Amino acid sequence: MDFQLPEELIDLKKSIREFVDKELIPVSQQVEDEDKIPDNVLKQMKELGYFGLPFPEEYGGMGVGYMGYCVALEELGRANAAYSNILGAHTSIAGGTIALGGNAQQKEKYLRPMAEGKMLGAFALTEPGSGSDAASIRTTAFKKGDRYIINGQKIWITNGPYADVITVYASTDKTLGPRGISAFIVEKGTPGLEYGKVDHKMGLHGSHTCPLFFEDMEVAEENRLGPEGTGFYTAMKALDGGRVSLAAGAVGGAQAMLEASVKHAQERQQFGKPIGENQAIQWMLADMEVEIHATRLMVYHAAWKLDQGQRASHEAAMVKVYASEMAGRVADKAVQIHGGMAYMHDSPIERGYRDVRILRIYEGTSEVQRMIIAGDLLKNSSKN
Amino acid sequence: MNIVVCVKQVPEPTGTNRIDPKSLRILREGVDSVLDPADEFSIEAALQIQEANPGTNVVVVSMGPDRALEAIRRGLAMGANKGVLVSDANLAGSDALTTAKVLAAAIKRENPDLVLCATESSDAYTGMVPGGIAHHLGLPLLSYAKKLTLAGGKVQIERQTEAGFQRVEAQLPAVVTVTGSINTPRYPALKGIMQAKKKPVDQLTAADLGFSPEQVGEKGAKEKVLGWAPAEQRKAGTVIKDDGTAATQIADFLAQLKVI
Numbered sequence: 178m179d180f181q182l183p184e185e186l187i188d189l190k191k192s193i194r195e196f197v198d199k200e201l202i203p204v205s206q207q208v209e210d211e212d213k214i215p216d217n218v219l220k221q222m223k224e225l226g227y228f229g230l231p232f233p234e235e236y237g238g239m240g241v242g243y244m245g246y247c248v249a250l251e252e253l254g255r256a257n258a259a260y261s262n263i264l265g266a267h268t269s270i271a272g273g274t275i276a277l278g279g280n281a282q283q284k285e286k287y288l289r290p291m292a293e294g295k296m297l298g299a300f301a302l303t304e305p306g307s308g309s310d311a312a313s314i315r316t317t318a319f320k321k322g323d324r325y326i327i328n329g330q331k332i333w334i335t336n337g338p339y340a341d342v343i344t345v346y347a348s349t350d351k352t353l354g355p356r357g358i359s360a361f362i363v364e365k366g367t368p369g370l371e372y373g374k375v376d377h378k379m380g381l382h383g384s385h386t387c388p389l390f391f392e393d394m395e396v397a398e399e400n401r402l403g404p405e406g407t408g409f410y411t412a413m414k415a416l417d418g419g420r421v422s423l424a425a426g427a428v429g430g431a432q433a434m435l436e437a438s439v440k441h442a443q444e445r446q447q448f449g450k451p452i453g454e455n456q457a458i459q460w461m462l463a464d465m466e467v468e469i470h471a472t473r474l475m476v477y478h479a480a481w482k483l484d485q486g487q488r489a490s491h492e493a494a495m496v497k498v499y500a501s502e503m504a505g506r507v508a509d510k511a512v513q514i515h516g517g518m519a520y521m522h523d524s525p526i527e528r529g530y531r532d533v534r535i536l537r538i539y540e541g542t543s544e545v546q547r548m549i550i551a552g553d554l555l556k557n558s559s560k561n
Numbered sequence: 562m563n564i565v566v567c568v569k570q571v572p573e574p575t576g577t578n579r580i581d582p583k584s585l586r587i588l589r590e591g592v593d594s595v596l597d598p599a600d601e602f603s604i605e606a607a608l609q610i611q612e613a614n615p616g617t618n619v620v621v622v623s624m625g626p627d628r629a630l631e632a633i634r635r636g637l638a639m640g641a642n643k644g645v646l647v648s649d650a651n652l653a654g655s656d657a658l659t660t661a662k663v664l665a666a667a668i669k670r671e672n673p674d675l676v677l678c679a680t681e682s683s684d685a686y687t688g689m690v691p692g693g694i695a696h697h698l699g700l701p702l703l704s705y706a707k708k709l710t711l712a713g714g715k716v717q718i719e720r721q722t723e724a725g726f727q728r729v730e731a732q733l734p735a736v737v738t739v740t741g742s743i744n745t746p747r748y749p750a751l752k753g754i755m756q757a758k759k760k761p762v763d764q765l766t767a768a769d770l771g772f773s774p775e776q777v778g779e780k781g782a783k784e785k786v787l788g789w790a791p792a793e794q795r796k797a798g799t800v801i802k803d804d805g806t807a808a809t810q811i812a813d814f815l816a817q818l819k820v821i
């Protein structure tokens with residue numbers, strides 16, 4: 178048992194923190210106001226290797242595993258949530274499905290440029306009629322010679338408007354339910370791939386989603402990920418990693434809000450003394466600290482399990498629901514401690530309060546996570 | 562081609578240096594230490610030469626306590642090939658010229674074509690070490706480079722001056738000190754950080770370099786710090802409240818200083 182991060186990861190963390198402090202946080206408000214991450218910042222992140230963190234070195238990745246990836250997302254989470262959101266959709270779920278389900282040629286052709294930051298990824302599962310019940314998707318893929326003809330619609334696809342590579346889920350056999358769902362790698366510019374209007378969101382400004390439409394979209398058989406019928410399982414497995422890393426980002430975001438709250442509690446004077454001298458404020462700070470610490474340990478444990486090559490769906494569900502709800506509580510307290518200034522649009526607390534709300538919804542809602550956890554308990558299959 | 566870059570670990574330069582009243586040395590305990598930001602420019606300059614001339618070997622050399630290894634690692638993470646750390650309790654309290662003598666001995670082992678230093682360190686700030694190194698190695702010293710080019714076995718620099726710059730050159734091998742306007746240092750790539758630990762670092766003592774304990778450290782120092790005093794506090798600035806004439810008042814003030 179060793180609670181120290183390995184030395185390389187301590188260096189990685191330090192160096193990402195420096196980059197986040199010097200390059201990302203200073204433009205966080207600009208990203209919010211302009212609803213765009215400056216091109217040069219994204220370019221720099223890609224060149225430095227941020228888009229390939231957990232992928233194997235043999236495919237151009239950093240090979241830092243889920244632990245390193247989570248350490249990175251924790252640091253990135255301290256800045257505007259758009260950064261970790263774009264990175265998460267690209268890495269955990271789009272790249273993650275190719276890393277898990279792709280063959281050597283597919284990894285060479287798509288995972289390598291994705292890891293090197295030369296191609297951006299998106300993951301398209303959700304449909305207007307299929308959210309939590311993801312196995313009920315209606316998009317279909319019919320085999321015709323050595324190609325598939327795909328028809329259907331996806332919504333709210335992160336990175337959708339500009340992704341170079343999209344992993345698309347479609348049913349190749351309706352009668353088989355989840356076992357009839359297959360995954361395909363679709364390139365930008367494929368005929369039949371149409372884009373809807375970019376969505377106006379409550380938060381996550383700077384990161385974009387849009388609907389995707391497939392009208393007789395032809396995809397070569399060689400772009401099918403794994404055998405027919407394995408797509409849903411690959412997606413669920415990638416989501417395990419996604420949920421853990423999402424929780425890591427939540428820890429970073431909450432940590433930033435706690436730090437801002439501590440500072441504010443010391444500086445803001447009312448009734449002739451800093452507000453932090455009131456027990457009411459101190460208890461909020463203490464509760465924030467406790468929950469953040471607990472979540473961080475859960476993240477590291479789940480990431481460690483994934484890096485051991487063990488299935489960690491149960492732990493991933495637990496840390497996802499806990500982290501996303503923790504971040505909500507921490508953001509709420511941060512608003513309370515900051516008072517009226519936290520209600521103003523140019524406050525990072527106001528932004529954080531809106532941005533954390535999505536965490537309880539995407540990559541499986543809180544209810545879905547509880548279904549997974551309780552389902553395991555009742556099947557008596559949960560392992561400690 | 563072999564390039565040696567001299568790097569120093571310094572207390573986090575955004576803080577204020579504290580001096581130990583007894584030893585009159587900069588207090589390093591309990592202070593975050595970093596690779597001197599001034600040295601990142603010389604590392605970057607070396608890496609740019611390396612990119613233009615594949616096969617170039619970049620070695621970062623530091624003399625300092627054991628934890629100066631972190632500064633070396635940062636250089637390795639940026640892309641240098643190898644590190645050399647000269648560390649030995651006997652070296653504590655070395656003055657600038659002793660530092661130069663020891664560094665020169667360590668540098669010599671690397672058979673350098675080019676030695677790069679910052680113009681001056683961000684902490685002790687004497688600016689004497691590079692000249693000392695050049696002296697001990699018997700090499701020419703080109704100082705204050707804001708631009709550096711290599712051609713035909715020569716190094717040519719643009720030396721920053723108050724009025725502009727001078728173009729000077731020397732036959733390689735040579736020592737060059739660079740200024741902060743020479744380039745924009747890169748962030749270490751994430752891959753570089755992960756690989757830094759696997760790169761070789763030679764750890765040397767004073768004895769390894771042929772020095773006796775009497776020749777180095779406090780005993781070998783010809784220079785003695787006698788005392789120190791804090792810089793005079795700057796007077797508080799004037800605050801002009803805007804009653805509609807603030808702009809004129811500021812303009813008048815600047816005109817009085819003859820800056821506009």
Ligand SMILES: Cc1cc2nc3c(=O)[nH]c(=O)nc-3n(C[C@H](O)[C@H](O)[C@H](O)COP(=O)(O)OP(=O)(O)OC[C@H]3O[C@@H](n4cnc5c(N)ncnc54)[C@H](O)[C@@H]3O)c2cc1C
Nearest residue numbers: 300301302303308309333334335538539540541542544545
């Ligand atoms: C900003 C954003 C980005 C997104 N990015 C992507 C992306 O990149 N790729 C992608 O594929 N999708 C993406 N999504 C979709 C996201 O994954 C879904 O919104 C999510 O899975 C929930 O589905 P839903 O919105 O249809 O809600 P629904 O499934 O309709 O759920 C509505 C409510 O009912 C609850 N509920 C549903 N079933 C049950 C049940 N059995 N028991 C109890 N409660 C239940 C839910 O928990 C929720 O509270 C994104 C969404 C947003 C908002």
Ligand SMILES: Cc1cc2nc3c(=O)[nH]c(=O)nc-3n(C[C@H](O)[C@H](O)[C@H](O)COP(=O)(O)OP(=O)(O)OC[C@H]3O[C@@H](n4cnc5c(N)ncnc54)[C@H](O)[C@@H]3O)c2cc1C
Nearest residue numbers: 567568586624625652678679681682685686687688689690
């Ligand atoms: C055990 C130990 C303890 C030490 N404790 C102290 C201390 O308390 N206070 C202190 O000031 N110094 C200490 N030193 C380091 C050494 O004495 C100083 O480096 C020396 O005084 C240089 O002065 P400067 O910073 O003014 O150099 P400058 O001449 O201003 O530096 C110019 C450039 O020369 C190079 N350079 C300078 N010093 C070094 C170095 N050490 N290694 C590699 N390159 C270098 C760098 O490129 C630097 O940018 C210690 C060393 C050891 C081994």
